[in-house]
Amino acid sequence: MIPAIRPGTRRSAASVTLCISALLAGCASPPGSPDAAANAVTENVSAPQSEHPALVTRKGRYTLARTDPRADQTNLLNQIIEIRIPQNFEPTVHEALQYTLLRSGYHLCPGSEESRRLFAHLLPGSHHQLGPITLRRALEVIAGPAWQLQTDELNREICFSVREAFKHSERPQDHSPVINAELGASS
Secondary structure, three states: OOOOOOHHHHHHHHHHHHHHHHHHHHHOOOOOOOOHHHHOOEEEEOOOOOOOOEEEEEOOOOOEEEOOOOHHHHOHHHOEEEEEOOOOOOOEHHHHHHHHOOOOOOEEOOOOHHHHHHHHOEOOHHHOEEEEEEHHHHHHHHHOOOEEEEEEOOOOEEEEEEOHHHHOOOOOOOOHHHHHHHHHHHO
16 A cells, blocks of 8 residues: 655645755856856955055965964964962062063073162062063063163163153162261271
8 A cells, every 4th residue: 555645744745855965066066157256366355554564364164364464463462371380389570570571582681780679679568470461571570660671672681770750769879988988987
C-alpha cells in the first residue's frame, strides 16, 4: 500500500526547496562577470585626522583589515602597560623606572646629579601596582609631581628634571664643614 500524500505537505516541501535555492543563488556571483570586490586588494579610505590615508586590505570575503599602525605603535609613550612589583621587593625609583621601560623601546638617559636625587628614593608601596595606564603617565606617576618628564626621540631616552615650581624648595648645600670649623674654633 502506498502512503497518501497530504496536499499541505507537498506545498511546504516545495516552499522549503524554493527558499534554499534562493539563499544559495543570492550568495553566488553571476557567471562570466568577476566579482570586483573580491579582486580589489586594497582600498583607499579617507581619514581626515591623519596626514596619511588609511589603507585596508580584504582578508576573506567579508573581512576588511586596516593596514595603518595603531596609535600606540606610532607614539610609543601612549602604549598601555600594567606594572606589578611584588610587595616584598623594595626597589628604588631608578629600578622601577628601568623595569617600566623594559620592552618599551626607551631607556633612561644617563643620570645627572639632579636626577640621581630622584633615582635614590625607594618606590612608594602604592606604586607597586599601576595600570592599565599609558607608559607616559606611569613614568610621571613613579617620578612624582616635582619631576618633569623629557623625551629624546632621536636616541629614545627618557630624562627627568626638577620642575621650575619646585626648584626653590631644593635643600641647601651641606655646610657641615663650616659648622664643624666654627665649633672647633670656639672650643
